[in-house]
Amino acid sequence: MPVSRRHALQALGLAVAGSTAMGQAVAQEAQKLRQDLEACSPDGDPWTWMLKRNQVFSKSWQRSIQSSNPKERMQIKQAIFDASCHIDPQALAQGQRPWAALLSCADARVAPEWMFGAGSGELFQVRVAGNSAFNDGIASLEFAVAALEVPLIVVMGHSRCGAVAAAMGTDPLTPLLEDLVQPIRASLQPNDDLTQAIQGNARYAAAQLVKRSPSLAEAQASGKVRIQPAFFDIQSGVVSAV
Numbered sequence: 001m002p003v004s005r006r007h008a009l010q011a012l013g014l015a016v017a018g019s020t021a022m023g024q025a026v027a028q029e030a031q032k033l034r035q036d037l038e039a040c041s042p043d044g045d046p047w048t049w050m051l052k053r054n055q056v057f058s059k060s061w062q063r064s065i066q067s068s069n070p071k072e073r074m075q076i077k078q079a080i081f082d083a084s085c086h087i088d089p090q091a092l093a094q095g096q097r098p099w100a101a102l103l104s105c106a107d108a109r110v111a112p113e114w115m116f117g118a119g120s121g122e123l124f125q126v127r128v129a130g131n132s133a134f135n136d137g138i139a140s141l142e143f144a145v146a147a148l149e150v151p152l153i154v155v156m157g158h159s160r161c162g163a164v165a166a167a168m169g170t171d172p173l174t175p176l177l178e179d180l181v182q183p184i185r186a187s188l189q190p191n192d193d194l195t196q197a198i199q200g201n202a203r204y205a206a207a208q209l210v211k212r213s214p215s216l217a218e219a220q221a222s223g224k225v226r227i228q229p230a231f232f233d234i235q236s237g238v239v240s241a242v
């Protein structure tokens, strides 16, 4: 385990290891997370690894969100942060070696490090409201695959996405927001509800990456990269393939 993470967890354990039942529960939470998030780089297939890391997060997230005690909710949330992977700062200063890339929404709750127990230096990210495949984003992902040899691109929509809701609605938008929702509207199917539209939009954006980038299409065809559409449910914390 990286030294910085061990120290953070030890500090957390000392902070919560009081005589109260709540303190013991949170110390146990941190201990379990510490065991479950032992390593910072993928052990085998990166998508399987990502889902495994998300399972660890979502179980704690659900315990936190379902607690009737606001202090306990915050303590478990803190335990999730403290148990996340932390790469040595000197290694980070030398360069980046991310093991996955994401095209995801700008929504402030949809922070990929958080849901995968990851720290800085692990996930290469392109984020835009509605997670559409726009040119600069596609070019950034081309760089991630070609130069950084990232083996996985996850295109991730999320529950209750405001950008997709705006694309489905009739409220007037600024000209630039009209541009932003155009590819989301192109992905909509008749009678979609919001969740179906969000998932369809993730699949559409993933397909656009390959359609519009010969470089990514070739990398996918040769097995160099996997492009995976996905959905993050904020309430449960669960990420799933779509």
Ligand SMILES: [Zn+2]
Residues within 6 Å of the ligand: 105, 106, 107, 129, 130, 158, 160, 161, 162, 163, 164
């Ligand atoms: Zn969103």
